[in-house]
Amino acid sequence: MSDSNVIALATPRCSQCPMMSEGICFGVSKPEIDEISRLGRYRHFNAGSQIIHQDNASEFFAVIVSGRIKLIREGPDGRQQIVGFLSESDCLGDLFQDVSHQSAECITGVVLRCFPRKPFEAFLKNHPELEHRLFLRVMKQLDETREWLFALGQQKAPERVASFLLWLCRGHDIGSPDGRKPGYNSVVDCPFSRQDIADFLGLTIETVSRNFSKLRMCGLIKLHPDKRIQILDFDALDRLATAA
Amino acid sequence: MSDSNVIALATPRCSQCPMMSEGICFGVSKPEIDEISRLGRYRHFNAGSQIIHQDNASEFFAVIVSGRIKLIREGPDGRQQIVGFLSESDCLGDLFQDVSHQSAECITGVVLRCFPRKPFEAFLKNHPELEHRLFLRVMKQLDETREWLFALGQQKAPERVASFLLWLCRGHDIGSPDGRKPGYNSVVDCPFSRQDIADFLGLTIETVSRNFSKLRMCGLIKLHPDKRIQILDFDALDRLATAA
DNA sequence: CGCGTCTTTGAGATCCGTCAAGGCCGGTGG
């Protein structure tokens, strides 16, 4: 209430912004939130639209207000590898480098809170505690990327698919219908197409599909028509992912 | 000379330390270098020794004074994926997290400048310009890791091997004997075993060896017995790596 | 010189990619 004036000046909905709720802005004083917020604006994108183009100038930094985005590395011949999935409250854009080394494409409709890169970097210079928080995020991303490097380098197709499902469980568990412990009989949201999953796991859509079918026929998962997947045997899935 | 007293108090060879020369310490005032240096000590490791064990406590942060290190993710069944190579002036150790998510093993003999993690993190809190420099490094590592994610996910064995050789050229070019432009007819140092390369590229030693042989027989490279590789046709290698 | 380790090369087995056809589902228009 006391600060709602400032917030209101800054952005209409700053209090609902994931930069606040998810902690990116946490610790930045209100006048300064006002300062940086004045730089930012909301942008909307439809599913399928390209937000960032690989090898183009890196011009903005953004926080995802809603929706899902895939980060893609593409080769000269069109092959593409998804190097990361982003969702609400994640950050988008390459700071401190002039060209983007990957593309960003919307999986769903997306709302972004966008800041021009250079001014944001200048702001960062005066707010080390904010940069520290970004630092932690990038380290976490590096950790996750290394995890997938292991998967792509060492695991076979069935293990990769199982690992992917477990990854879905970790991040996007909607909850189990009968209230069992997390991971068991849970329903997870999977807004990704077969092509997305294939590009992420370094497989073809056919191989992904075949492995989903195998898991379904073995009774480990149940595929719902609304892009949701029900995990019926978490332990078995875990064994598939970690053991051979 | 004026500051050599301070340096001398701090560490015997701080002026030769890669933290200075390679910029990690750059911008930190001398008394403060003294402060942090008092925390650090030199440690020596033999080739093959494990410095960090995956899933163990993350207890120190270090700068590599000399030597080469591989970062390894291992699965429960012994399979291992190299997720990064480190060399002189690179940093080692997971900051701001309690357990290491990968192992670190010496490829050559190694000298480290070691700092206990917690005090170093505390020092970092008071030196945002130092943390900023670490931030840039981690972003660069993330970028490189994504590059290899593309290689492991999308490229076939011959392309991966060619990409690996080009990567060697970028970082460790010893120079061409006849002074031609960089990359052409250059000799690169390759201190890695076939097993290392295989674990890095997600292949087997046999596949790596076969592809090296193929490149040798096609006249693109020449393998010297002292772990050096001569690049005879850089362009052809580049074509192999980027096109199919 | 002899030993062990790393590397190379070969032959066979396996997994996954490619090509192709058919099924499911939602949207559109009659």
Next chain:
DNA sequence: CCACCGGCCTTGACGGATCTCAAAGACGCG
């Protein structure tokens, strides 16, 4: 309301790239 259409997903058959297993060769070290 139903028929049609297009995109996405599934399933099958086949071939090829890579892994596995095996043996011989090269290199470094004592």
